Amino acid sequence: MTVRPRTPLPPWLEHALRTRREPVPWGAVVRGACAAGPLLAAALAAGRPSAGVAAALGAMFAGINDRPGGRRASVHRLGTPAVAGAAGLAAGTVAGDGLAAVALTLMFALLGLVAGAVSAVGPVASAAGTQFLVMCAVGAGAPLSAPAWQRALCYLLGAGWLLALRLAARPAGRGGALRAPRAAAAERSAVAAVYEGIAALLEATGTPHATARRTALTAALDDAQDALAGPWLRSHAGSAAERRLRARYDAALPLAEAATALAWAGGAPPARAVRALRGLAAAVREGGHPGPLPAPERVTPELRRLDEALLQAALTFDRGAGGRRTHTRRRGPAAVARTALGAGGREYGLRVALCFGAGAAVAQVLHHVHWYWLPATAVFLVKPDLGPLVSRVLCRAAGTVLGAALFAGAAALLPAPGGEVTLVVVSAALVPFATRHFAAQTAVVTVLVLSLMVVGGEPPAAAARIAETLLACGIVLLVGHLPLPGGAGGRVRSQLADATRAAEAYLAHVLDTPGTPRTPDHRAVGRTLRREAYRTLAQARAAASLAAAELPLPSHTRSTAGAGRAAVLLEELVDTVTACAVQLDDTGRLTTRHTRRLTALLEELAATHRPAPRPALLRTG
Incomplete structure (x- = not known):
């Protein structure tokens, strides 16, 4: 019997069915449960449901951005989009109160053009642009009984509360002990992964796996660079820990250079160097010393450079801090402007402007009470970093239907308003876990948003949420495949x-x-x-x-x-x-x-x- 080979799935469909496999971020799950729900409950107890909804929205978006990594990087990764979201909420509130429908639509299109172009600068800029536009739509359409500045302040308080929980988290050491240096455990783990990546590249020297190992080393270096890029949040560990960790990261750069050259030359992998690098990685992770390193074997230029880099690393680990720094070149205003105004920024900005403006126009023509859902959903869907366009549209539609069904069933069983607050707590806790698949994230966020709407005084609208999402999917599919000036790509x-x-x-x-x-x-x-x-x-x-x-x-x-x-x-x-x-x-x-x-x-x-x-x-x- 002849077995027919399986026909491969189209890439966009394969992406829609793929789930990222990664450890459960239990810390982020706990922070999500302790952020949006308690803030909402406190606001309800104080008789300020609108303030609680705004704060819970800020905590929800911060929870979406609460990814694994160092505490240093989290300040920028969570804080910058939160400030942008607060600004968008304030701007949308003012515009919604003072502009007619046509003028508001034109303003949305213009803001989409600018925010979309800025989003091309990088991941944090993309998150900031998205939050700005989504909260601009929410501010213009959501019936929150509070002035613009109060809405923005409550939004910042919600995001700031989750960020404070993120910064207060301290991983436990062996045996559950808490030690001061463990405040930077994630940063040390990122730098240790660089040394592990160098060792893995050396092990793959002369094999077909060398290119993949070099790519993995590049990713580890990028992660470590990002982990060390934010402001150092000093505990009683003091600045000496920062200087020591930076010095150890800098010492890895010559080793990465030597390992890349050795892999290019295709020489025999030196087992002694691999063992030494594993020891350096363990020393970085534990904050200790690697012990004696093997004697050098100076045979080729690549091995001589590797031995020289190992010697310098040993000296760096021995003296703790100091030594020659390799400075990271930061993107200046000219480089940022070139990216935003370049081909990528112009194309993405134009697509966002068309989607955001068209979504607002169609929603207001339909005179739906929740018209702001349509442009807000379109902004999420047009983001290219969520995967291929058709894949993210399918995931968004499926996730919305599932989330709306779950909310309708739960709302029928749970008493109000405690039931909605419970749904907010559960959903916010599941957001970090659900980010491994866009459909799952959409379902969880849909339950959370529908719960917040009911708490804010709006009627349940699960069916309307599905209809608005499907309309947004159609708009984004059309605009995403339109030929634009300058061409696609x-x-x-x-x-x-x-x-x-x-x-x-x-x-x-x-x-x-x-x-x-x-x-x-x-x-x-x-x-x-x-x-x-x-x-x-x-x-x-x-x-x-x-x-x-x-x-x-x-x-x-x-x-x-x-x-x-x-x-x-x-x-x-x-x-x-x-x-x-x-x-x-x-x-x-x-x-x-x-x-x-x-x-x-x-x-x-x-x-x-x-x-x-x-x-x-x-x-x-």
């Missing part, structure tokens, strides 16, 4: 352009004039440029992967054709430049293998970028 092209510029800067630095001294400062600048190149390349690869999973429309396919291959070639180029940097620092000249591979990659990249204008790197390489 602007986000992919913009990310590839940023990655190409970063690779160009790194290549130009490494292949500088022969007379340039290879000083420690020169190496430090190179590592900073290398980090930026790999980070932008990871973003470009993710954008290309998302574009490949969309519906294969002719205009979209033409605009993103070759994007994935170009991202792969750029990563191979940065790998090769890393190997060139190690070779030049050791011997002062490149081998024939280095130059041939570099030339071949530049030529292939130049061919991949046609017919678009090619950057200077590709024109002159």
